[in-house]
Amino acid sequence: MILRMSTLFVRTLRDDPADAEVPSHKLLVRAGYIRRSAPGIYTWLPLGLRVLRKVEQIIRDEMDAIGAQELLFPALLPRAPYDASGRWTEYGDGIFRLKDRKGDDYLLGPTHEEMFTLVVKDLYSSYKDLPLSIYQIQTKYRDEARPRAGVLRGREFVMKDSYSFDVDDAGLQASYEKHRDAYIRIFDKLGFEYVIVKAQAGAMGGSKSEEFLARLAVGEDTYVRCSRCDYAANVEAVDTPAPAPASYDGLPAAHAEQTPDTPTIDTLVAHLDEAYPRSDGRAWTAADTLKNVVFSVRHPDGRTEAVAVGLPGDREVDTKRLEAELGEGVVFEPLTEAEFAARPTLTKGYIGPGALGEDKPAGVRYLLDPRVVEGTRWVTGADVHGSHVLDLVAGRDFTGDGTIDVGEVRDGDPCPVCGASDGGVLESARGIEMGHIFQLGRKFADALDLKVLDENGKLVTVTMGSYGIGPSRAVAAIAEGTLDEQGLCWPRHVAPADVHLVATGKDEAVFAAAERIATELHAQGVEVLYDDRPKVSPGVKFKDAEIIGVPTIVVVGRNLAEGTVEVRDRRTGEREEVAAEHVVDHVVRVVRA
Amino acid sequence: MILRMSTLFVRTLRDDPADAEVPSHKLLVRAGYIRRSAPGIYTWLPLGLRVLRKVEQIIRDEMDAIGAQELLFPALLPRAPYDASGRWTEYGDGIFRLKDRKGDDYLLGPTHEEMFTLVVKDLYSSYKDLPLSIYQIQTKYRDEARPRAGVLRGREFVMKDSYSFDVDDAGLQASYEKHRDAYIRIFDKLGFEYVIVKAQAGAMGGSKSEEFLARLAVGEDTYVRCSRCDYAANVEAVDTPAPAPASYDGLPAAHAEQTPDTPTIDTLVAHLDEAYPRSDGRAWTAADTLKNVVFSVRHPDGRTEAVAVGLPGDREVDTKRLEAELGEGVVFEPLTEAEFAARPTLTKGYIGPGALGEDKPAGVRYLLDPRVVEGTRWVTGADVHGSHVLDLVAGRDFTGDGTIDVGEVRDGDPCPVCGASDGGVLESARGIEMGHIFQLGRKFADALDLKVLDENGKLVTVTMGSYGIGPSRAVAAIAEGTLDEQGLCWPRHVAPADVHLVATGKDEAVFAAAERIATELHAQGVEVLYDDRPKVSPGVKFKDAEIIGVPTIVVVGRNLAEGTVEVRDRRTGEREEVAAEHVVDHVVRVVRA
Structure with missing residues (x-):
């Protein structure tokens, strides 16, 4: 089918939509690919739907190709299975x-x-019966607090979600690798820059998890990569390397x-620098x-608690990392x-380990940064207004109720993999989560009692992987x-058409030639978007071709009299005059290159 | 891709699902095409999804082919447009x-x-910009009171809905005819018996409307067709022919x-026969x-009223026809x-026109059957216990507040088109609504203010058509x-595969030959479902092939030793021994026939 601008259901707009901040959002609306129906809920117009389907x-x-089988679940789902897994509650308002x-x-799933x-x-x-991988490409729903950037973060969106089922961990690992390889082929073909980062599993539970991020400045996800090795991780997933515990023999006693x-x-x-200069002359930092x-923490089941995070004073708590650690909902x-006020043993501004811990009167769960290992020495609150304790040694003078790794990650922090050995440091960049692969393990199989008989006739719980991409x-x-x-x-493989053919002027011979070129290209399997509008100026047609963004633009116009048409590359802007009788072959070669 | 029974995500079941009454529902579940997720909400397994996609x-x-353009709306829709059209309320619990x-x-749309x-x-x-036809194939939702028969009447279902936009009635008529023709081609290709019937427009408003019904005994819709002409209509849409009004000169006065x-x-x-025999000797009927x-009637906006239907005593009120007349919700x-009790002028069992009408003390709106035309003579209640009025003449002694055509339609009723001229009579049959085409007119364009400039620069309201099929x-x-x-x-064009290839026995040569046949068929573009399971008996494989219902079954088994394989037609059961070296060509011919 030749798409014709004269009848195509599209209107390009001169002005940016009022609610759009991100360039792609503005352009997808202005070029007639999508329209907003409600906040975070979009309609795909014909051009947009073509890209989505590709x-x-x-x-x-x-x-x-990896043997995964497609099926299709409903979007409207009963509550019971989500109660069994706990996610009915965990998702909160989401x-x-x-x-x-x-x-x-x-x-809505x-x-x-x-x-x-x-x-x-x-x-x-x-x-x-195993291994098994099954998937669907289906409409999903999340009630995002801040739907954003058009279809980049919508409340109704399309997702390919696949799941692998294996009888043991080695099987899961193999299924995971297969999906990972398939994802690499998919992202390579989609044609944009991406990076694979270690990720936090979040509400999904499970252990190993990686994200495929598009490397984009407008991205909401910050990730870090190592300056030396190939380590890359979502900021939520960065594991701060803990120093080795040291002996505290010979350290001075703590003193308020x-x-x-x-x-x-x-x-x-x-x-400190003024009143308690250090003996070795180093300044305090x-x-x-x-x-x-x-923090005051409310769990999805309604339970509330107070949680203290103890971390080096040069770092803030990263609330996204804290959110990821505490879990969804x-x-x-x-x-x-x-x-x-209800906890008089806490002295604001001077809180120290002396008042923190589940066993203390304030009943605050006290979680420590991984850097606070045994033998490290700290200045911290003395739980008295206007007073601090010096030389307080972890492991000797205080311990926490556990560890939590939620301090901000900074450029220059040591790489968790090679920082100690090779001195690699982290640098940050922004991206958008495009795909996510998880080793779920047995969380859902346990919750919903998915067991199979093993070789010995014994019931074993199945182990699962989960793999998502949002088309x-x-x-x-x-x-x-x-x-x-x-x-x-657009990159070639996802463009709404292969060629944008423009006929300019009013000469009937031009339109006849363009029509013939369109027909011949179509016959060769080339997808043609043909601007056949008789009364629209060349300038408007070129502007439309540019904003719509089909990779190859063919212009049939006044040069036809000399027997040539122009072939433009939308990305590079390169133009080439091609003999009219060879243009079909030429374009077929360009499209198939 | 060759589908292999050894790995295909399917299990055929011996027993019918407990909640299934309709044969297709039982078989779609038993053959592994669909699974229930919630009442009226189903999952499409790989085989089912293949049929759905076809x-x-x-x-x-x-x-x-008719130039309609595909786009895709969300399923999650904001309330405002449905308030503007009135359907937010009209849909009631639906x-x-x-x-x-x-x-x-x-x-959910x-x-x-x-x-x-x-x-x-x-x-x-x-x-x-007009005419325009646009469509989507998309998931829809209705909260059916009685979801039924699996995916036959589900609460989440797939629908192709298209809409035409025209500047005038002639344009709408042309768009409607185009869609009607396309629907005929679609239903012919889908491969099952259907009938096109005149339909009631219901909550859609608008004028002309036809349904495409599958002729099935399990259908919920009763339709009638004429014994002589090509009239066919959904029972809700049958227009009872009104007799010509007659003069009442010379008729006796009414008497209680x-x-x-x-x-x-x-x-x-x-x-009456006993106490008031008629002078001409005919018995009373x-x-x-x-x-x-x-009836006590409640409208979607909360308004209530009492409505009386006056109709010949040999007919019941058809509640489905009444529902259609009163409108959705x-x-x-x-x-x-x-x-x-609150209306003492109504005497139960003896209610007559004397007590009915909006202007009477009981305030009951009184609607008359089309047969009750001026000059017709009736025996009816005298509004006094134990008393009736005879010789009460419509138009002379009483009139209604309007007409309503909700009397039951019976086999043998005169055809509205040719009953009077040629004596055609109606006969009823059962069907399932598969497609519905409407001339909506300007109802939605009015409600949402869709106007365009006409040739004279004047704003005119657009007229619309709406066309649905549920895949x-x-x-x-x-x-x-x-x-x-x-x-x-399955009919050929919608079957989940073209050929169900069965390898029987344990002979490796058989499996090798079957594998070769599968590969060669696949290379020729034939979709093969290959039962390659090594340890399953031929009986089980044949039973699976029969219940799954692929139109052509090829059996590679012991006859391979004599150089032949068997080709079976699933529908007719015909079997043919074909030389193994020719079977691929033979099957390609059968599939493409």
Whole structure:
């Protein structure tokens, strides 16, 4: 089918939509690919749908190639399986819930681990049935607090989610590697820059997890990579290397000192330098102090608690890392004045380990940064207004209730892999999560009792992997990663057409020649978007071709009299005059290159 | 890709699912095409998804062929457009409603007239932009009171809905005819018996409307067709022909008579024959009496009223026809005792026109059957216990507040088209609505203010058509219309594969030959489902092939030693021994026939 601009359901717009900040969002709307129906909810116009379907097909082909089988679950899901897994509650406000006419609870599926687990339980019963990988390309829903950037972060979106089922860990590892390889082929074919990073498993549970991030400045995810080795990780997933525990033999005893008016780390460090200069002459730094930040935490089941994070004073708590550590659906905020008042043993600005811990009167769970290992020496609050303790030694003078790794990650921090050996340091960049692969393990199989008989006739719990790519988000990310000053600029494999053919002027011979070229290209399997509008100026047609962003533009115009047409490369802007009688062959070669 | 039974995610079941009554539902579950996720909500397993996708593609091809353009709307829709059209309320309990985290109202789209109207309003502004036909193939939701028969009547289902936009009625008529022709090609290709019937437009508003019904005994829709002409209509849409009004000159005056203990039509007729024999000797019949049935009616906006239907005593009110006449979302029930008590002028069992009408003390709206035309003479209630009026003449002695055509339609009723001229009579049959085409007219364009400039620069309201087919329902209907004693039995164009290849026995040469045949068929573009399971008995394999229902079955087994394989036709059961070296060519011919 030749797409014709004269009838195509598209209008290019001169002005940016009012709610758009991100360039790809502006251009996808202005070029007539998508329209907003509600916040975070979009309609795909014909051009947009063509790109979306191509992305989906690239994904589908690679899934089929690794033997994954496609099926299709509903989006409207019953509550019970999500109760069994705990996610009905864990998702908090993040999912859409509703009741049917009988009053039964349903949700709009945010992801389908539970349902896939159940269908395998329903059909399979033996190790002989495994391994199995099944997937769907389907519409999903999340009630995002801040839907953003058009289809980049929507509330209704398309997702390819696949799941692997294996009888043992080695099987899971193999299924995971197969998917990982398929994802690499998919992302290579989609045609934009990406990076694979270690990720936090979050609410999914499970152990190993990696993300495929599009490297984009507009991205919401910060990741870091090592300056030396190939380590890369989502900031939420960076494991801070813990120093080796040291002996505290011979260290001086802890001593409380007057530190009036030092409620902040800066004021404290200045005061220490003045009042308690170190014997070796080194200046005090924020990194010598131990900061204790107390949060009020509400769990999805309604349970609340106070949690203190103890970390070096030169670091802030990274709330995204804290969110990831606490798990999905957990809400937290700094302890309020009222909550402080209810815990008189906590002295605001001077809180120290002496008042923290589950066994202390304030009942605050006390979690320590990985850097706070046995033998490290700290200046920290003395739990008395205007007073700090010096030479407080971890392991000797205090211990926490556990460890938590939620301090901010900074450029220059040592690489967790090669920092100690080779001195590699981390550097940060921004990206957008495009794909996510997980080794779920047995979390869902346990919750929903998915067992098979093993070789010895014994029931064993199945181990699972989960693998997602968002095709609708991919469309936005590809657009964002490839656009230029003139407009969208699609990579070949996902473009809405292969060629944008423009007939200019009013000469009937031009339109006749263009029509013939369109027909011949179409006959050769080339997808043609033909601007056949009789009364539109060349300038408008060229502007439309540029903003729409089909990779090859063919212009049939006044040069036809000399027997040539122009072939333009949308990305490079290169133009070439090609003999009209050879243009079809020429374009076929360009398209298939 | 060759589908292999050894790895295909499918299990055939021996037992019918507990909740299944309809044969296609049982078989689609037993043969591993679908699984229930919740009432009326199904998962498509790989075989089922293949059939669904083929049905969708047949529809898509024909839509594209008439120049309709595909786009994709969200399923999660904002309330406002549905408020503007009135359907937020009209749908009553029939749609799923929900709130997002901000408390804003959303619905899961049952059909998308409003959204399509808005997107056209958004992009187009001139008569030059029209005609336009746009469509989507998309997941829809209705909270059916009685989800039924698997995917035949589900609560989440796939629908192709298209909409035409024209500047005038002639344009709408042309767009409607184009869609009608496309639908005929689609239904012919899907390969099952159907009939096109005149339909009631219902909540859609608008004028002309036809349904494509699958002719199936399990159908929920009753339709009638004429014994002589090509008239066919959904029972809800049958227009009862009204007799010509007659003069009432010379008819006797109405007279009330004692009719003790005659609260029913039967007792009344018996009493009339005994007490008031007619002068011409004809016996009284129920058709001589006028029955008045009073309903309590609640409208979607909460307004309630009492409505009486006056119709010949030999007919019942058809509640489905009444429902269709009153419109979607209107709820009604026979007047309760309490409501009777509140209206003392109504005498139960003896209600007559004297007490009915909006202007009477009881305030009951009185609607008359089309047969009750001016000059017709009736026996009806005298509004006094134990008394009826005879010779009550319509137009002379009483009139209604309007007409309503909700009497039951019976086999043998005169055809509305040729009954009077040629004596054609109606006969009824059962079917399932598979497609529905509507001339919506300007209902939605008016509600949402969709106007374009006409040739004279004047704003005119656009006129619309709406055209739906349910691919998921079609899968069930095709299954239902084609299955046999052995199992499913798919028409060629929608079957999950072209050939079901079975290797039997344990001979390695057999499996090697079958593998070769599978590979060669696949290379020729034939879709092969290959039963390569090494340890499964031929009997089980044959049973699986029969229940799965691929149209051509090829058996490679012991006859291979003599150089032949068997080719079976699943429908007819015909078997043919074909030389092994020619079987690929033979099958290709069969598949492409």
